[in-house]
Amino acid sequence: MPKITVQHGCAKAQLALVPKVAKVIKITVETPDVKSFRLQMPNGEASFLGEPGQFGIMGIIGSGECVFVISAQGEDWIEFTVKRVGQVTEMLHALSEGDEVFVRGPYGNWWPYEDCRGRDMLFIAGGIGLPPVRSFLQYCLEHRADYGRIDLVYSGSTYDELVFKHQLFDEWKTVDNMGVHVSLYHEDSRWDGEVAYTAPYLEKLAIDPMGSNGEGRVAVICGGPSLYRTGTKELLKEGYAPENVLTTLEMRMKCGIGKCGRCNIGGKFICLDGPVFSLEEVAQMNRDE
Amino acid sequence: MIIKKDRMGALLGTLAQHKTVFVPALIDGVSKFAPYREGLDVRFDLHNTKLPPKDLLFPQTQKMYRYGETAEGGHYVEQFDESSERVLFGVRPCDMRSINLLDDVFLTKGFVDEFYEAQRKKLLTVCITCAAPAETCFCESMGLSPNEAPDADILLKSCEDCYKVTAQTQKGEAALADWRDFLEDTQAQVLPGKTSLRLNFEGVPQKLSRMYEDPIWDEISTKCLNCGTCTFVCPTCYCFDISQENKMKEGVRFRCWDSCMFSEYTAMAGWHNPRPTKKERVRNRFMHKLCFFEERYGKTLCVGCGRCVECCPVALDITRLIDDIGASDA
Incomplete structure (x- = not known):
């Protein structure tokens, strides 16, 4: 069996800093404060798709944007699962199906699913x-x-x-x-x-x-x-x-592409080098918790 | 080739006819790079400007895109490109090096920042060497020389009453065509500059990487006010925030300088903050400058310009930190 190796800095975002408008085609109420938002690009445009574990940035048009893992995806849609905890997520929870949002990504590395083959x-x-x-x-x-x-x-x-x-x-x-x-x-x-x-x-x-x-x-x-x-x-x-x-690993992020500065843990930028790490790698980091 | 110092005004007047030429100037008592115009208090005799030239490439506030509602009830996004042909004239070697470092941040590691790149391609750099560095200057300790600037398109070496002119890139060579009327084919004695402040930076990044839990961070952060002045005046600090401003049914999303000294900088949903006190923030700033950036880009993110040394209201001095760590046996 190969050693499990997590790749870093491997993302190639199709939408780096400037988002696209996407339509909310389905909202699933998961819990009293968690909803999943299924997004599709208007006019049949292909959505960006991520590798398992990659994240995107979804925003309210005219307000803020936040980082969410791509929790599910299909051929022409992606889904984010959002807990209501702050200003932007409150506004997201107030959306209805058919409303539009901003979306950009995909960002970050992904789970090493290939190396894990054959394992429990x-x-x-x-x-x-x-x-x-x-x-x-x-x-x-x-x-x-x-x-x-x-x-x-x-x-x-x-x-x-x-x-x-x-x-x-x-x-x-x-x-x-x-x-x-x-x-x-x-x-x-x-x-x-x-x-x-x-x-x-x-x-x-x-x-x-x-x-x-x-x-x-x-x-x-x-x-x-x-x-x-x-x-x-x-x-x-x-x-x-x-x-x-x-x-x-989680840190606050703004840009998603390793430029805006705030998500570093030591010399690693979580948006670019992470978010996926093995404990072996985490143990070698100088980190704030 | 040389240009006499008393011909500089005429040269700037000519260059400014076609491009925006940013020169060191004194405006309301603050020195900074400003677009040349007749009557501007241009100061090539300053050590370095109080404010760094980074906002030419990375504006303090930069519009990224506008958005709004379409007639059909949907939304549109329209990207801005506010880049223009610019000359950064009279930049010092330390600030020139800072542009090289910003290039690494914005143009490498898999993602090119399109806003930075657009302006960078349209920037011509003219560097003036430092015959008399300030007493807060320590560029030589950071591996630079006050007499060289390898990244500048055109280098002006300071002499007594003139500058020795050298094009260092093809872009610089081409630009010199506009200088022809002001240049003379004469020899001149270059005045070499030397920084008086000397630090022992040898081994400091390696030592720092082992000092994350060292009590030094408690000690030096005690007096920090988290005011953010150091990051504001630093030519290499590049952190930004993204926000927006709306008017009726339209809005503009922009980015603006941010500071790792501010508590909200890393605050997350639910108010978890991995850098909750000034100790963590001060540690991150210094370690980013002197250690983390090196791990990532192989370079030090401090150019020894001395601005933070001069501007910090409580004299939290990076040169003293470097010396203390250099002398420690960590």
Whole structure:
């Protein structure tokens, strides 16, 4: 099996700084504060498409723009899944189908899906961390024969916070050789499943770091700062090799093309060199948390 | 070839007929590069201007595109190109080097910044060497020379009452055609400049890369006001923000200078801020200048112009930091 190698600085944005107008063709309400926006270019123009894990920038025409991972895409559409947390995302949530937005991208590197072929996969996400993880998971499911056992460990602080419930509780339950493990951080009257933080839940599940073929399982983890800290610590404790643990780093961004300055961690620009890094690489960075 | 100092005014008048010629000038007590016109207080005798020339290529505020509603109820986007033929005349070697560094940022690493590139292609650079560097100048410690500027299209070497003129690029060679009436084929003695402030920069980037958790950052950031003056006057600071201004159903999206010294610069949704205090911000600024940029581009992002040394209201001095780190055994 090849060593998992994450490529960096490999993006070629088709829309670098100046966006295009796109139409919102579908809005899916995922949770009380999360919606997915499906965008299509008007006049049948081809949309830019991303690699799994790449991101785009979506903006309100006449207001701000923000960075979102491309959470799903089809032949002529892309989708962003947006949690309502600030000014721009509030305005996005007020949009209706048929409205227009600005969109540019794709930016950043992507999950090393080719190097992961033949391995067992463990996907770990918390709350709104699932969309970036799903972009990789979805790829594996579309190429199911290329990957071994797939497990997903997903947690939210409340039942409402869980996104993509249809896939979690229906669609993915029927996938061959796949385990879906969902926990909530707090008791909820609508929930009779596991109540646990991610790290102790991982410990309890004890998913073998070597994988069923002994080649080393790949773990993909994405969530808030505390999930990242405790989750990666737990994985290393369980014996996952740092080069087999993949994550995405987050920083505030404006340009998306490595010019505006703010998203650096040491000499790396997260928009260009990232967002995907292995824990082995993160360990070598001088970083602010 | 030389040009007499008393012929410079006439040369500028001629050049300014076809292009906008930016010259060092004193305007309301502040020295900066301004478009030449009759009556402008042109000052080639200044050490370097208080404000750097970076806004010729990277304007403090730059329109990127306009947008608005179409008659059919959709929206349009229309990109701006406000670039024009310009001459940067009388730039110093340190500032010339800063343009070389901005070129690396805006024109390399897989993405070309189309706004910067459009203006860069239309810029001619004329550099004047420094016969008498200021006491805050330390370009020689940063690997530059006050007597050379390899990236300039035309180099003017300072002599007593004239400048020795050399075209260093094809663009410069072609531009000299307009200078013909003002040049004389005479020899002159070049006055070599020498910086008095000497630092030991040897090994500082390598030492810094091991000093991320060093207590020095607590010490030096204590007095920082996070005012952003250093980034404003720095010829190589290039961070920008993107924002917009709307009027009725139309608007303009622009970018403008930003500063890593400001707390909102890295604040994210949910108010998570990876650089929450001035310690992290000061550390990032100095490490970016002296270490991170080198990791990425193989060059130091400080040209030793001394502007931040002179302008910082609390004397947070990069030269002292370099010396302290150079002397430390990190």
